[in-house]
Amino acid sequence: MLEENGISCNADHILLTPGGKNAIYLAVNAILNPDEEVIVLDPSWVSYEPIIQAAGGRCVKVKLDYQTQYRITKEKLEEAYSERTRLLIINYPNNPTGCILHEDEADILEAFLLEHPEVYLLSDEVYETLVYDGNKSVSMAARARVSERVITVNGFSKSAAMTGWRMGYMVSNEEVFKTAYKLYTHSLSCMSGFLQKGAVHAFACKRETEEMRRIYEQRRNMFIGILNGTKGVHCNLPEGAFYAWVYFDVKGMDSFAMCDYLMENAGVVGMPGSAYGEESVCCMRFSFAAATEDLERAAKNIKAAIEKLG
Ligand SMILES: Cc1ncc(COP(=O)(O)O)c(C=O)c1O
Structure with missing residues (x-):
């Protein structure tokens, strides 16, 4: 330690x-x-x-x-x-x-x-x-x-x-x-x-754990890069852990409604911000501890589903 x-x-x-x-x-x-x-x-x-x-x-x-x-x-x-x-x-x-x-x-x-x-x-x-x-x-x-x-x-x-x-x-x-x-x-x-x-x-597996960390960092950059290129969506780059904490500026939807919407329309499951006590803005948590191809597909699907809302 x-x-x-x-x-x-x-x-x-x-x-x-x-x-x-x-x-x-x-x-x-x-x-x-x-x-x-x-x-x-x-x-x-x-x-x-x-x-x-x-x-x-x-x-x-x-x-x-x-x-x-x-x-x-x-x-x-x-x-x-x-x-x-x-x-x-x-x-x-x-x-x-x-x-x-x-x-x-x-x-x-x-x-x-x-x-x-x-x-x-x-x-x-x-x-x-x-x-x-x-x-x-x-x-x-x-x-x-x-x-x-x-x-x-x-x-x-x-x-x-x-x-x-x-x-x-x-x-x-x-x-x-x-x-x-x-x-x-x-x-x-x-x-x-x-x-x-x-x-x-x-x-003793320092090399392997560092390699894993580096891959998470790449996934983070890719996943959040796609989401931040979507109007009405914003995510600060997480400094650590493996979660994207994503803000949605969409009128009339709280984080629970957004979860349902993205599950139905993007095929992506995330956690509503309200589960963590964030009630004042519409945030969702997505894990980027998943395969890079799946994450890329998920981010593109979220982007398309949000753009569909106008
Ligand atoms: C913030 C935080 N603390 C503790 C834990 C528990 O982890 P463990 O699997 O070591 O019990 C988790 C698991 O998700 C976590 O997110």
Whole structure:
């Protein structure tokens, strides 16, 4: 971790889990007491809120804006904060927006944690290796002044395309680790040895994972290039992950209606922005983790279907 993202950690505080999702589940349950609050930045991945609710907590959404490329602001965080706030969950590279965490936003998060010493931060970095254009997403646990209160979650589903293997991990301070480990021992016991060996091998496959990242970058450029050449459609180039977060300027249609329309008229399935908490504009999420030819056909079909609307 130190070599790749500057996180200095104790190997005894790394917990191997069946996917990053389970790591998030364990960490949230280890930290949260009933009725405490967790701040989540919207648009957000669909599982955070149910996990928080299952732990007896309350999810407080901070709505970031499409118009400002979903950048974090101090004001928005402070507005969401209350005396019951115990945890803040962030996810960079982000599903669904493709945004990465920039240094100036990491400064804001660091200042927020220093201001509120009872708050933990969970950083979901499962798309960490999928970043484009030579950029890097900041890992908050690399910030020494707050690293004790940062739980980092990662896994092999995205970086090594090992989704079905269900291999993930979390790293935290000793206190969180010990509680999460108790939950783990009495529910999961351990991860199978052969899965662990497979995951260790994935660390050695740097050349292959870099090749995969490069191909995603090419697909991203092609898919978004075609969509951005369509009147009424706009998509910022995602900085990371493998999702195109596409804005449709079409009157009278919300993201659900647009999903139905494109499924019927373009034969393309995407996710409605409202599923991620984006209600103010009509956005859809498309995955570009598919074959290049299929993606090209999908983008051309979307273009034709939108042009048909006039
Ligand atoms: C943001 C985010 N976090 C976590 C996960 C869970 O991944 P895993 O397969 O490692 O459980 C996903 C999967 O889609 C995701 O998009």
